[in-house]
Structure formats: C-alpha cells, structure tokens
Amino acid sequence: MLVINKQDIHQLIDMASCIDIMRQAMVQVSQGKTRLPLRWGLQMPNQDLMGMMPGYLADPECFGLKIVNMMQANRGGVNSSHLGCMMLFEAEHGKPLALLDAGEITAMRTAAASAMATDLLARKNASRLAIVGSGEQAISHIHAICKVRDIDSVHVWFRHPEKAQGFIEQFPSDLWPPIVAHHRVEECLKGADIVCTVSAAQQAIVFEPMLEAGMHLNVVGSSIKEHQELDFQALLHCRYFVDYFESANHQAGELIHAREQRLIGEDYVQGEIGQLIGGEIEGRHKASDITVYRSLGVAAQDLAMAHYLYQQARQQGLGSSVDFL
Structure with a gap:
C-alpha cells in the first residue's frame, strides 16, 4: 500500500489534468457506472464534523472511502479546514492500494469540477x-x-x-x-x-x-x-x-x-x-x-483522482510504501 501525502500530490498532478479527470468521472456518474451513497457524518458536541463519502467507480474499477474532518478551530489558522484520509481499494479482492491526503484531493477536485462546469456553461x-x-x-x-x-x-x-x-x-x-x-x-x-x-x-x-x-x-x-x-x-x-x-x-x-x-x-x-x-x-x-x-461533490471525483495519483506514484516512485497485508 502506498501512503501519498500533500507534497506527493503536488508533484503527481496539475490542475489541467485534474479537470480532465473530473470530466471523465462525471460522465460515468450520469451513465450509472458508479455507486454513490449520500455523504453522511458524525457531529461532535462542539459542532465539529467528521464527514464520510464511500463510493464505487467502474473505470478504472475501484472503490474507497474519504473521511474529512471539518474543525472550527482550523478556520483562519495554519491547519486546513478539511483534514482527513482517502482510502483506495482494488475491486477484485478488496486489497488496500493507497492512503492519501483527503484535504488536498478535496481542494483540487472541487475546484477542477467548477472549472469543468465553467468551461461548459460560461x-x-x-x-x-x-x-x-x-x-x-x-x-x-x-x-x-x-x-x-x-x-x-x-x-x-x-x-x-x-x-x-x-x-x-x-x-x-x-x-x-x-x-x-x-x-x-x-x-x-x-x-x-x-x-x-x-x-x-x-x-x-x-x-x-x-x-x-x-x-x-x-x-x-x-x-x-x-x-x-x-x-x-x-x-x-x-x-x-x-x-x-x-x-x-x-x-x-x-x-x-x-x-x-x-x-x-x-x-x-x-x-x-x-x-x-x-x-x-x-x-x-x-x-x-x-x-x-x-457542486456538492461526489465520491466518484475522489476515486478517479485517487486512482490516477496511485498509478502516477507507482510509475514515478513517489509515496511511501507500507507492507500492510
């Protein structure tokens, strides 16, 4: 399993590539080639929130879960407003492929999806x-x-x-x-x-x-x-x-x-x-x-980007390999 952090992500993908990945992912969403349960969350007593987004993507076939924590204490500080992990699994045996920085994936894929829509509608x-x-x-x-x-x-x-x-x-x-x-x-x-x-x-x-x-x-x-x-x-x-x-x-x-x-x-x-x-x-x-x-964001976007990052990391020798199984 690869652990891919924020710095790795910056080296592995640029915004133009991310926009193209969003186009492909959203076509699959509308073609019914995904499984996308609604996001759900755990609200803490102080109103902080842990949000969870599971999903399945047909091409490249994979599934996974993104967990993002939205913490009030992070607003305006050094920590990201969205901190968490993205877990990517292969579809045949369910083996974990990668653990990725969910905050950076969310930041890039959300903006890329807006750019994709802007290109179509503006x-x-x-x-x-x-x-x-x-x-x-x-x-x-x-x-x-x-x-x-x-x-x-x-x-x-x-x-x-x-x-x-x-x-x-x-x-x-x-x-x-x-x-x-x-x-x-x-x-x-x-x-x-x-x-x-x-x-x-x-x-x-x-x-x-x-x-x-x-x-x-x-x-x-x-x-x-x-x-x-x-x-x-x-x-x-x-x-x-x-x-x-x-x-x-x-x-x-x-x-x-x-x-x-x-x-x-x-x-x-x-x-x-x-x-x-x-x-x-x-x-x-x-x-x-x-x-x-x-734009509400869907797990198909996260999965498509995560799988691309996983493939690129393997090809370029980036990320930290963990003998998980």
Missing part, C-alpha cells in the same frame, strides 16, 4: 471572475478557473478584511491577473462573468438582485441542506445544473427550500453535468442566460 468571452469567500477553495478556484477562461481580473469577497493582503500576496502580479478585495458581496459580484461561492455561510449571501444577465455561478460552499449560499428565490432566473441528482435532491439547501415553498417544480433542474458533457442535454441557450452549477 460565455466564451467571460473574463471577470468573482470569488465569494477567501479560504483554501478560493485559492484553488482561482488556479482552476484561469485554466479554462482568459481572466483579466479577480474580485474576492473577504468576510474578514484584515486577511486580504496576505491572500493577494499569494498571486504575484507578474504571473496572475490583478486580485481586488471587496468587503461587500454585492460589490464583489458587480460586473462579474463567472462567480464561485466558496464560503462557510450558513444563510444566503447571494441574492437575486446581485445576479446579472450572462453570469455563470459555481455554487460550492454549502454541502448540507440546512445551509445555503444562494438565496432560493434567485433560482427562478437561472438554468440550474447539478453534479448528481440524488445528492442535490437531498442536500442542496436552496433547491430543497425553493421546492418546499412551491417556487419551482420537481422538473426544475436542467440535468447533471455529466449529461451535458455527453451531449444529452443543452447548456447555455443564449448569452444572457444565468447558469448555475450546483
């Missing part, structure tokens, strides 16, 4: 990027979105303005488009072509009046039905796509709330992103459409 000339949130996913999303569109400015909303300078310094001006800090969400979104919501908000922070014709939104940060970043009333004006019907129906807070209020019907969702990749459904109809990709 206008081709989209150039202004807005990021609602300033944590790890904000950084990963800037890296990912810049791979699929020619971005000329990035606008970031900071809940805590004192963090802006340190964030901006991670993107040297000679290598990246200018990063502009905002302290109000509506200012951050004004004029944006692409919006990524990657906050820890429990209640809506993006509302219908903030949306502009032609926008594409990747709604990422809220992953349980009790939380929502996008106000449910905004859904009336959007073409709304999901990563996986089952998880969206049970865990996308704004979708569930809009249905409960009878604002939308059961047929509101346009389809899964894998169906769009496969040409089964249409994406953006016209330049003025507002499109949404609702």
Whole structure:
C-alpha cells in the first residue's frame, strides 16, 4: 500500500489534468457506472464534523472511502479546514492500494469540477471572475478557473478584511491577473462573468438582485441542506445544473427550500453535468442566460483522482510504501 501525502500530490498532478479527470468521472456518474451513497457524518458536541463519502467507480474499477474532518478551530489558522484520509481499494479482492491526503484531493477536485462546469456553461468571452469567500477553495478556484477562461481580473469577497493582503500576496502580479478585495458581496459580484461561492455561510449571501444577465455561478460552499449560499428565490432566473441528482435532491439547501415553498417544480433542474458533457442535454441557450452549477461533490471525483495519483506514484516512485497485508 502506498501512503501519498500533500507534497506527493503536488508533484503527481496539475490542475489541467485534474479537470480532465473530473470530466471523465462525471460522465460515468450520469451513465450509472458508479455507486454513490449520500455523504453522511458524525457531529461532535462542539459542532465539529467528521464527514464520510464511500463510493464505487467502474473505470478504472475501484472503490474507497474519504473521511474529512471539518474543525472550527482550523478556520483562519495554519491547519486546513478539511483534514482527513482517502482510502483506495482494488475491486477484485478488496486489497488496500493507497492512503492519501483527503484535504488536498478535496481542494483540487472541487475546484477542477467548477472549472469543468465553467468551461461548459460560461460565455466564451467571460473574463471577470468573482470569488465569494477567501479560504483554501478560493485559492484553488482561482488556479482552476484561469485554466479554462482568459481572466483579466479577480474580485474576492473577504468576510474578514484584515486577511486580504496576505491572500493577494499569494498571486504575484507578474504571473496572475490583478486580485481586488471587496468587503461587500454585492460589490464583489458587480460586473462579474463567472462567480464561485466558496464560503462557510450558513444563510444566503447571494441574492437575486446581485445576479446579472450572462453570469455563470459555481455554487460550492454549502454541502448540507440546512445551509445555503444562494438565496432560493434567485433560482427562478437561472438554468440550474447539478453534479448528481440524488445528492442535490437531498442536500442542496436552496433547491430543497425553493421546492418546499412551491417556487419551482420537481422538473426544475436542467440535468447533471455529466449529461451535458455527453451531449444529452443543452447548456447555455443564449448569452444572457444565468447558469448555475450546483457542486456538492461526489465520491466518484475522489476515486478517479485517487486512482490516477496511485498509478502516477507507482510509475514515478513517489509515496511511501507500507507492507500492510
């Protein structure tokens, strides 16, 4: 069994490769070639959470379990907001193949999935990027979105303005488009072509009046039905796509709330992103459409990336080998 840490992952995969892996994984999701139980978790008395995502993937055939711990004490500190392990098994005998850094896999694959959806749904000339949130996913999303569109400015909303300078310094001006800090969400979104919501908000922070014709939104940060970043009333004006019907129906807070209020019907969702990749459904109809990709994340993404990392580690002699059996 190989143990593959964060440093190994950085050497084994780049963002462009990860985006391509996400495309392949999401097609399999929509083709029914996966087994994806809903994520579930253990909530500690202090509201910290251990989340668990098991799954099976047909190609390459494997199965596994990702365990990610979301700890309040890590917010704004040196530790990742998502710490944990990804366990990868081969499908014939169930032998463990690898133990990987789940935090780094989650950061990369989530941003790569947003970039994949952006490439499919955003206008081709989209150039202004807005990021609602300033944590790890904000950084990963800037890296990912810049791979699929020619971005000329990035606008970031900071809940805590004192963090802006340190964030901006991670993107040297000679290598990246200018990063502009905002302290109000509506200012951050004004004029944006692409919006990524990657906050820890429990209640809506993006509302219908903030949306502009032609926008594409990747709604990422809220992953349980009790939380929502996008106000449910905004859904009336959007073409709304999901990563996986089952998880969206049970865990996308704004979708569930809009249905409960009878604002939308059961047929509101346009389809899964894998169906769009496969040409089964249409994406953006016209330049003025507002499109949404609702990203909850699925184990198929983790498995596809983990298996790629395992294969690359074996070929390149990276990772630490453990005689486990």
